[in-house]
């Protein structure tokens with residue numbers, strides 16, 4: 214490993230985020246149905262008033278002036294009605310239909326009677342929920358509903374459709390590749406006799422997708438030689454904006470990542486982080502074949518440490534590359550004491566209680582273990598030189614879990 218001073222954990226997150234934001238790619242327009250999980254590249258403004266026309270919320274009558282009213286027609290949802298030209302007239306109207314010009318009230322079908330002469334009588338309601346909707350009530354034409362950088366979810370897609378869009382402007386999804394280093398790794402069967410199963414090749418792509426990347430290739434185990442490392446990185450550079458590697462971040466006899474980065478002319482954005490576990494993590498910028506910015510995140514080989522590098526460096530980088538804000542960390546209450554780690558930030562795996570307000574450290578949290586990770590919602594963050602007592606407020610860095618996971 215090249216000599217380096219570990220970067221403060223908060224600063225490392227910020228550096229990774231800013232590097233991503235500075236490299237955000239241009240804008241593409243994609244169909245609404247494909248936009249879930251992407252990020253708005255431009256503010257979303259409504260193309261019309263919402264609703265775009267006065268709309269009936271009831272089945273009944275649109276009336277003009279005082280009753281009884283003489284029916285002069287019918288307007289269904291989808292139709293554009295003629296104006297009501299005389300007092301004492303009405304049209305039958307359906308829910309969702311456009312209210313004719315000059316109508317003065319809406320009368321529900323159940324509040325009306327029709328006389329022998331065919332005239333309609335009844336009382337408009339003056340309840341707290343009006344029976345019609347006025348143009349612009351929900352939004353005025355041109356109004357900004359969501360700023361650039363908003364993550365797109367199904368509700369945002371629904372709003373975009375409502376206000377007239379067929380496509381949405383988004384940044385291209387960052388393309389990631391994963392290279393797994395380590396001759397000791399097995400990709401099938403049970404571990405033993407010095408060999409361990411590769412637990413990162415199968416899980417890291419799923420974390421990357423949850424952070425918004427597409428994962429083009431997973432390669433490994435890559436042989437523990439400098440040449441094999443260089444070949445694997447060069448080939449991943451062809452199609453990935455971000456290469457994640459696992460293992461080989463230290464200075465062992467077969468740790469080739471740092472020499473490979475030197476050979477490729479990489480520059481470090483972060484080279485080791487003052488965090489436990491996970492300190493040998495790194496983030497570098499690597500020249501790509503076409504001059505586009507490429508990043509390489511070196512995740513340490515110990516499996517929990519690799520995930521800590523994902524949440525520390527890769528998640529902020531990908532947020533930046535997508536043009537998203539860097540999520541602020543919520544503060545929760547510590548359910549029990551969490552030790553400090555001297556001059557390092559301690560990321561302590563913790564489970565949230567059902568209210569989401571109290572985080573309690575879990576067991577099985579050695580950096581070579583994954584059992585604690587699989588029982589935790591995220592990490593309690595204990596900053597350098599501090600410790601956290603039970604009941605203290607503590608920042609919490611969540612894992613990208615979806616509702617229903619970790620019940």
Ligand SMILES: Nc1nc2c(c(=O)[nH]1)N[C@H]1C(S)=C(S)[C@@H](COP(=O)(O)OP(=O)(O)OC[C@H]3O[C@@H](n4cnc5c(N)ncnc54)[C@H](O)[C@@H]3O)O[C@H]1N2
Nearest residue numbers: 395410411412413414459460461462463468513514515518
């Ligand atoms: N002399 C020192 N040795 C080590 C130090 C140190 O400060 N001084 N730090 C330790 C820390 S902390 C970590 S983390 C590891 C990081 O090492 P590498 O990134 O070089 O990783 P490897 O040596 O390749 O592997 C470490 C460990 O993880 C296992 N591993 C690797 N890849 C996988 C995988 N895909 N799936 C499952 N397990 C994996 C590997 O077998 C090793 O047991 O260095 C410490 N050493």
Ligand code: MOO
Nearest residue numbers: 490491492518580
């Ligand atoms: O910090 Mo290492 O990353 O303990 O396993």
